[in-house]
Amino acid sequence: xxQTLLSLSDLSKQFDGKTVLDSLDLEILDGEFIxxxxxxxxxxxxxxxxxxxxxxxxQGTITLSGQDLxxxxxxxxxxxxVFQNYALFPHMSVFDNVAYGLxxxxxxxxxxxxxxxxxxxxxxxxxxxxxxxxxLSGGQQQRVAIARxxxxxxxxxxLDEPLSALDYKLRRTMxxxxxxxxxxxxxxxxxxxxxxEEALSMSDRVVVLKDGRxxxxxxxxxxxxxxxxxxxxxxxxxxxFFAGCVDAVNGDDTITxxxxxxKRTFRKPDFQVFEGQPLxxxxxxxxxxxxxxxxxxxxxxxxxxxxxxxSTLDSVIHLDDGTEVLASxxxxxxxxxxxxxxxxxxxxxxxxxxxxxxxxxAAKAEKEALADA
Amino acid sequence: MSRWLPxxxxxxxxxxxxxxxxxxxxxxxxxxxTGYEWGxxxxxxxEALFNNRAMVQAMWNSLWLAxxxxxxxxxxxxxxxxxxxxxxxxxxxxxNGMLFVVMMSPEIVLAISLLGLFLLVGLQLGYxxxxxxxxxxxxxFVVITVMARxxxxxxxxxxxxxxxxxxxxxxxxxxxxxxxMPALLAGWLLGFTLSLDDVVVSxxxxxxSYEILPLRIYSMVRVGLKPEVNALGTLLLVFSLVxxxxxxxxxxxxxx
Amino acid sequence: xxxxxxTAVLVLVWGWLLLLVLAPNLLVVGASVMTRDxxxxxxxxxxxxAYRQLFNPLYLDVFLHSLYMAAMTTLVCLLIxxxxxxxxxxxxxxxxxxxxxxxxxxxxxxxxxxTYALKLILATNGLLNNALMSLGVIDTPMQMxxxxxAVIIGLVYLLLPFMxxxxxxxxxxxxxxxxxxxxxxxxxxxxxxxxxIVPLTLPGVLAGIMLVLLPAMGLFFVPDILGGSxxxxxxxxxxxxxLDARNWPxxxxxxxxxxxxxxxxxxxxxxxxxxxxxxxx
Numbered sequence: 001x002x003q004t005l006l007s008l009s010d011l012s013k014q015f016d017g018k019t020v021l022d023s024l025d026l027e028i029l030d031g032e033f034i035x036x037x038x039x040x041x042x043x044x045x046x047x048x049x050x051x052x053x054x055x056x057x058x059q060g061t062i063t064l065s066g067q068d069l070x071x072x073x074x075x076x077x078x079x080x081x082v083f084q085n086y087a088l089f090p091h092m093s094v095f096d097n098v099a100y101g102l103x104x105x106x107x108x109x110x111x112x113x114x115x116x117x118x119x120x121x122x123x124x125x126x127x128x129x130x131x132x133x134x135x136l137s138g139g140q141q142q143r144v145a146i147a148r149x150x151x152x153x154x155x156x157x158x159l160d161e162p163l164s165a166l167d168y169k170l171r172r173t174m175x176x177x178x179x180x181x182x183x184x185x186x187x188x189x190x191x192x193x194x195x196x197e198e199a200l201s202m203s204d205r206v207v208v209l210k211d212g213r214x215x216x217x218x219x220x221x222x223x224x225x226x227x228x229x230x231x232x233x234x235x236x237x238x239x240x241f242f243a244g245c246v247d248a249v250n251g252d253d254t255i256t257x258x259x260x261x262x263k264r265t266f267r268k269p270d271f272q273v274f275e276g277q278p279l280x281x282x283x284x285x286x287x288x289x290x291x292x293x294x295x296x297x298x299x300x301x302x303x304x305x306x307x308x309x310x311s312t313l314d315s316v317i318h319l320d321d322g323t324e325v326l327a328s329x330x331x332x333x334x335x336x337x338x339x340x341x342x343x344x345x346x347x348x349x350x351x352x353x354x355x356x357x358x359x360x361x362a363a364k365a366e367k368e369a370l371a372d373a
Numbered sequence: 374m375s376r377w378l379p380x381x382x383x384x385x386x387x388x389x390x391x392x393x394x395x396x397x398x399x400x401x402x403x404x405x406x407t408g409y410e411w412g413x414x415x416x417x418x419x420e421a422l423f424n425n426r427a428m429v430q431a432m433w434n435s436l437w438l439a440x441x442x443x444x445x446x447x448x449x450x451x452x453x454x455x456x457x458x459x460x461x462x463x464x465x466x467x468x469n470g471m472l473f474v475v476m477m478s479p480e481i482v483l484a485i486s487l488l489g490l491f492l493l494v495g496l497q498l499g500y501x502x503x504x505x506x507x508x509x510x511x512x513x514f515v516v517i518t519v520m521a522r523x524x525x526x527x528x529x530x531x532x533x534x535x536x537x538x539x540x541x542x543x544x545x546x547x548x549x550x551x552x553x554m555p556a557l558l559a560g561w562l563l564g565f566t567l568s569l570d571d572v573v574v575s576x577x578x579x580x581x582s583y584e585i586l587p588l589r590i591y592s593m594v595r596v597g598l599k600p601e602v603n604a605l606g607t608l609l610l611v612f613s614l615v616x617x618x619x620x621x622x623x624x625x626x627x628x629x
Numbered sequence: 630x631x632x633x634x635x636t637a638v639l640v641l642v643w644g645w646l647l648l649l650v651l652a653p654n655l656l657v658v659g660a661s662v663m664t665r666d667x668x669x670x671x672x673x674x675x676x677x678x679a680y681r682q683l684f685n686p687l688y689l690d691v692f693l694h695s696l697y698m699a700a701m702t703t704l705v706c707l708l709i710x711x712x713x714x715x716x717x718x719x720x721x722x723x724x725x726x727x728x729x730x731x732x733x734x735x736x737x738x739x740x741x742x743x744t745y746a747l748k749l750i751l752a753t754n755g756l757l758n759n760a761l762m763s764l765g766v767i768d769t770p771m772q773m774x775x776x777x778x779a780v781i782i783g784l785v786y787l788l789l790p791f792m793x794x795x796x797x798x799x800x801x802x803x804x805x806x807x808x809x810x811x812x813x814x815x816x817x818x819x820x821x822x823x824x825x826i827v828p829l830t831l832p833g834v835l836a837g838i839m840l841v842l843l844p845a846m847g848l849f850f851v852p853d854i855l856g857g858s859x860x861x862x863x864x865x866x867x868x869x870x871x872l873d874a875r876n877w878p879x880x881x882x883x884x885x886x887x888x889x890x891x892x893x894x895x896x897x898x899x900x901x902x903x904x905x906x907x908x909x910x
Contacts, residue, residue, distance in 0.1 A: 382716055383720070475650055478888060478891055485884055
């Protein structure tokens with residue numbers, strides 16, 4: 001089991017009377033890649049700035065390996081930051097930028113030169129030491145910023161949406177590179193992003209934040225497949241929610257749920273269930289199967305939209321009771337009936353066992369909050 | 374529109390702007406005393422200038438005044454710009470407005486108000502009154518120059534420096550100052566030139582104890598033509614031009 | 630550690646501005662409603678005599694004449710400057726830098742010296758008269774110096790860059806696609822000019838007027854050098870009243886009139902910018 005490196009307890013922060021962080025607790029483990037994910041205004045950047053020491057909490061403590069850091073100024077914290085727009089010093093060369101942290105520690109010149117060169121080699125920028133930041137591309141600047149931040153061998157690296165300024169392809173490359181770096185250096189990475197795809201593909205654990213509170217903390221898989229609430233389910237990936245009602249609680253750890261008049265048997269969820277209880281059946285678009293209209297299984301509807309996505313075919317199906325369903329199916333070359341025309345009647349079903357149950361909550365309010373974000 | 378018409382027009386206006394200056398420069402090397410006919414090349418007016426002890430004294434006075442006014446206004450102006458940029462405080466808009474009014478209002482309004490103040494508090498007109506007045510009218514220009522630089526300044530830079538272990542003081546020295554240095558230099562050069570060239574305000578707030586160059590020129594050119602003025606004017610023009618090119622060069626280089 | 634520094638900076642800045650900007654200006658306002666006194670410059674009782682004196686026919690004439698010359702100066706600057714700024718904004722960017730540089734040179738050079746240079750040209754036996762006579766255009770030298778025209782020429786010469794620079798700024802920011810859109814919608818050259826270009830460049834025009842009109846009433850050394858005793862500016866009156874006649878209330882009242890004119894122009898400029906959706910400075 002990994003040890004706790006940084007622990008945040010009961011952290012609160014307000015700006016101009018608006019609560020940004022609300023009594024938040026979080027334990028960050030040594031050596032993990034943890035991502036703070038959430039819509040803008042959820043408090044993820046503020047949380048990162050509190051860790052770095054650029055802001056001070058109104059309440060709560062921050063401890064690093066048992067040492068209280070809450071009121072330590074940023075220059076005396078053994079953590080470093082990679083800034084959103086890199087924040088490279090424009091008047092210094094790449095070398096001097098990377099060397100800055102070591103100069104602050106008053107290291108001998110030889111050691112500085114050696115370590116800077118090593119850091120630049122690590123990010124494949126050996127030949128660029130003499131350039132000024134403005135002579136580099138966005139991706140190169142990004143790497144300088146990383147080299148500058150890791151050269152002091154911090155206990156933890158804080159990354160504030162570091163890839164948001166890069167174009168899609170470069171972002172993918174940097175994602176892989178960041179993962180590689182994290183493995184090689186063995187440093188804890190705290191990564192802030194609003195991009196759920198990025199969060200899922202890079203992290204060991206994901207913290208989903210909303211309105212200054214943690215919605216869920218778990219592995220990418222847990223967060224995606226077993227979301228703790230409607231917000232997480234909707235924010236992380238696309239989701240279909242079907243209204244269901246508990247028909248029977250069976251003895252063998254299963255329950256029978258009535259969805260669209262179909263009786264389906266599910267594994268009993270973690271929360272309390274009773275007969276007649278309304279709940280949500282969550283299905284990801286890729287869980288959905290679109291069947292021919294004469295199939296005996298499934299719910300009838302019509303195709304109202306179809307988008308060709310390369311490897312998948314995404315469609316929107318309007319069920320007869322008015323529900324809209326998103327479906328995302330992988331191509332099956334052997335199936336001639338795979339493609340549908342708009343308006344074509346179909347039936348919708350899903351793979352048994354892939355559904356996830358959530359208790360009924362104020363669903364409308366959740367949806368509106370998401371739309372605002 | 375054809376292309377030669379705008380070009381001819383531009384050239385014509387530039388000629389109108391520059392012909393008098395060129396005439397002045399050429400005539401400063403004119404041997405003839407009358408000053409309207411070419412009497413051959415000569416440096417006699419420059420010689421006369423430097424043999425005139427009162428004139429040389431006025432030059433030194435002006436230089437010293439411009440030097441100190443530019444320096445004081447750069448220090449205060451830079452601090453003002455920093456305060457406006459970094460701090461939130463009450464009356465920020467009022468402060469901004471006051472600087473704007475100083476810059477826009479006719480010099481003569483500033484001049485008489487300062488004269489009134491100095492006489493009322495019994496300040497002897499001379500170096501100190503000139504310095505106070507010059508710093509005041511240079512201030513908004515320095516503030517604007519520095520503010521422009523600070524507005525393009527990435528807020529994350531000071532944080533990055535702190536993050537890498539620099540204290541507030543070290544950060545100011547190693548990041549903030551180097552980044553705004555070009556603006557400070559440009560502001561200083563502008564202040565220096567404004568002070569060196571000022572006639573209107575100086576006319577009011579200077580006293581017999583401290584004679585400065587523009588006022589000496591003023592008393593010379595009010596009546597008739599004085600060939601020495603050609604030489605002196607040429608020197609001042611060259612000096613200002615060098616300062617201007619220096620400041621443009623600094624700003625351009627820093628933009629790259 | 631940061632708080633004392635902040636306090637020190639704010640005290641210094643506020644102190645300077647209150648003492649050397651606000652206090653003197655209040656003093657001028659105060660002086661304008663007081664009574665002239667030969668020993669202490671101003672004394673009680675309060676009255677509006679100084680303002681009444683402004684409308685004394687003798688001074689009113691001077692003011693109107695000054696206003697006329699300033700207005701002419703502004704008009705000439707606008708007529709020269711508007712097409713100039715337009716043409717300048719069309720020049721390739723590389724060369725524009727140099728041309729702008731040539732325009733701001735005058736801002737950095739001694740205006741007294743440049744006014745004097747004009748005198749060399751305009752004098753009775755100066756360059757222009759000599760040139761015209763040798764070309765046979767005139768037989769006897771014309772009186773050019775010490776005329777109203779000479780003052781206006783001098784003011785235009787000094788103030789033209791201040792008209793051009795704000796105009797250039799608006800022309801430079803004028804988006805080509807707006808003009809194309811106007812042509813595309815069927816407007817000819819003239820209607821595009823009237824309906825699109827003029828409204829969009831109006832803030833620049835007003836800024837230029839502000840930067841030219843007010844100094845054109847205050848630059849007292851221009852009439853002193855070029856204009857003789859009959860072509861006085863408001864600035865000359867203020868200077869004489871303060872330095873020679875020692876009539877502070879009257880000088881102060883005259884300067885307040887200038888300030889009010891400035892306030893009015895600034896307001897107009899602000900409104901014009903707001904109209905096209907830019908925040909006034």
